[in-house]
Amino acid sequence: MENKKRRILEAxxxxxxxxxxxxxxxxxVAKTAGMSKSGIYDCFENKEALLQEIVRGILGELVEETERAVRAGRPLRDDIETTFDAVIALRGRHRLLVGIYREARVFGTQGVVDMRKTLEEGVVSYIEGLVRRHEERGEQFRLPARVIAFLVYRVYLQLIYDWEDLYEPLPPEQIKAALKSFAL
Structure with a gap:
């Protein structure tokens, strides 16, 4: 069953x-996976459930990659940079993330809007947890952890999506430098 589910998710x-x-x-999806529609429905209720499972997996990858790279004793700004290295890498590997944001913004498709919210809440919650860990170690911030997390992620989104509507895309290093100087 796991192989079948993985094949469906990849398709x-x-x-x-x-x-x-x-x-x-x-x-x-069934055609791409080389199976029948009923085979898909045996594992997933609908395409929203498929997208939800994919998004959960991507969020899991983000947390896993970031946790491997975060080091005790470093300032929050370094951990934020590490987090966005992972986000940028995921964005490159999973073109689906770009599609989710664009489709949510352009068409407002409810299932996609919901998945965008799930992604954003997952990333914001992760960053909030990082901020709280740093607070527990004695670092002090002017804003509550949730506000910092929200602002950092929203600035990132603005720099990769809205910026590109007006200007040439920024290289990842410039995005990270802007996040560090603006948000922290």
């Missing part, structure tokens, strides 16, 4: 990346 990710959420159907 769904390809379809969501290629066709977007609106353009992906259970039929297209």
């Amino acid at each position: 769904a990710m390809l379809c969501f990346e290629r066709f977007g959420f609106r353009g992906t159907t259970i039929g297209s």
